[in-house]
Amino acid sequence: MAAPEAFGASFEEAPSAHEFELGEGLEGDPAIAFRRTLGMFATGVTVLTTRVAEQVHGMTANAFMSVSVSPPLVLVSIDRRARMGAMMHEGTRFGVSVLEAKQKGLSDRFAGRISDGVPEPTFEIVHETPLVEGALAHLVARVMRSYWGGDHSLFLGQVEFARYSEGRPLLFHRGRYERLIEDPPIFSSLPPELLDPILALGSERSYGNGDVIMKKGEPGDELMLVLEGSVRVQRPGLDVALGAGELVGEIEVLNPGGGRIADITADGPVRCLAVSRESLLTALEADPRAAITLIEVLAARFRATE
Ligand code: FAD
Numbered sequence: 001m002a003a004p005e006a007f008g009a010s011f012e013e014a015p016s017a018h019e020f021e022l023g024e025g026l027e028g029d030p031a032i033a034f035r036r037t038l039g040m041f042a043t044g045v046t047v048l049t050t051r052v053a054e055q056v057h058g059m060t061a062n063a064f065m066s067v068s069v070s071p072p073l074v075l076v077s078i079d080r081r082a083r084m085g086a087m088m089h090e091g092t093r094f095g096v097s098v099l100e101a102k103q104k105g106l107s108d109r110f111a112g113r114i115s116d117g118v119p120e121p122t123f124e125i126v127h128e129t130p131l132v133e134g135a136l137a138h139l140v141a142r143v144m145r146s147y148w149g150g151d152h153s154l155f156l157g158q159v160e161f162a163r164y165s166e167g168r169p170l171l172f173h174r175g176r177y178e179r180l181i182e183d184p185p186i187f188s189s190l191p192p193e194l195l196d197p198i199l200a201l202g203s204e205r206s207y208g209n210g211d212v213i214m215k216k217g218e219p220g221d222e223l224m225l226v227l228e229g230s231v232r233v234q235r236p237g238l239d240v241a242l243g244a245g246e247l248v249g250e251i252e253v254l255n256p257g258g259g260r261i262a263d264i265t266a267d268g269p270v271r272c273l274a275v276s277r278e279s280l281l282t283a284l285e286a287d288p289r290a291a292i293t294l295i296e297v298l299a300a301r302f303r304a305t306e
Contacts, residue, residue: 036174039175040173040174042173043173044098044099044170044171044172045061045099045107045171046061046097047059047061047097047099047106047110047132047135048061048078048084048094048096049094049095049096049131049132050084050094050095050129050130051093051125051128051129056123057083057084057087058121058130059082059083059084059111060108060110061076063077064096067156072158073144073157073159074156074157075155076096076154076155076157077152078152078155080151080152080153081151085153088143088153088155090144091142091143092142092143093129093140093141093142094129094140094141094143094155094157095129095131095132095138095140096137096138096140097131097132098138098164098169099136099170100135100136100169101170101179101180105117105118106121106132107170107177127140127160127161129161136164136165136167136168136169137162137163138163138164139159139161139162140159140160140161141158141160142157142158142160143156144156144157144158168180186247186250186251186254186294186298187247187250188245188247189293189294190293194287194289194290195290197283197286197290198275199273201275201279201280201282201283202225203273204227204271204272204273205272206269207266207270207272208269209269210266211266211270212264212265213231213264213265213266214249214260214262214263215263216261216263217259218259218260219256219259220252220255220260220261221253221277222253222274222276222277223247223248223249223250223253223280224273225245225247225272226242226243226270226271226272227271228271229243229244229266229267229269229270230244231243231270232265232267233248233264234262235261238262248264249264254294254298
């Protein structure tokens, strides 16, 4: 299919620098406030690579995005001062290596930051293009078009190769590296023969639409299994709906002094099974295997936060 007439046309006339309005409470240098605003958008981290006369060049970039599945297209944004940009021409192949959580050192290295003790990067050549070994995902693309992007240049690449492996990505947020922490369910990790005796001690409750089931801050002395309907779990940074079979309030029941960590409300009519901390302890005493399994789940969660 031919490209639409207007393809890229919006870039023919570059807008000049202009003032923009800062929200209330944001004072000082507008460029800093703008960068900080953009920094709230969490991204992964990639290393872009290319080869010029057998010499491999790499550069850390988080301004990478998927554009189209058919045809497969990606886009990267490169500072006009970066050496990488000068190596990217129509038809140039470039690699995108999506870094894994432990590859912070490589990110620093390819950003020209000091990264003492980081082993020399090694590259695998695919489609005549270097890719950083040990990354979570790899793409090889060929520059199709480039666009003016203010102090950056945008390169649209047609993907020739893609692969990924399992693992956790390195994240970048507010100018800092972050990583994903899985939130493994605690009690639902128990096999049915250990979970069922705990639930057998529960008592059924019904709630109407909008009813508050648990309130943030109040003592958490019971957990609940949703039997029917859907509940809404809300706290700063989290707003999820959980349905039948899900457990809520399980962290607080193990740490009742801390209080509830989220508001939970009924999203329509809901039926739940409430298990008190007292019943839970009775069930765990009756079968210490359940207690040991819970400790293992909690230890795995602790390890993930290291
Ligand atoms: P250089 O600065 O010359 O090279 C970069 C570094 O990589 C140097 O330290 C060099 O020694 C090392 N290096 C290059 N090739 C090799 C090799 N073959 N083996 C070993 N080391 C090698 N800039 C953007 O334009 N767009 C972005 O989206 C972007 N995102 C970023 C995200 C993060 C998290 C960070 C930390 C930086 C980001 N930057 C981005 C900044 C960018 O990475 C740096 O400005 C970078 O130095 C520009 O690279 P360059 O092409 O000018 O080459």
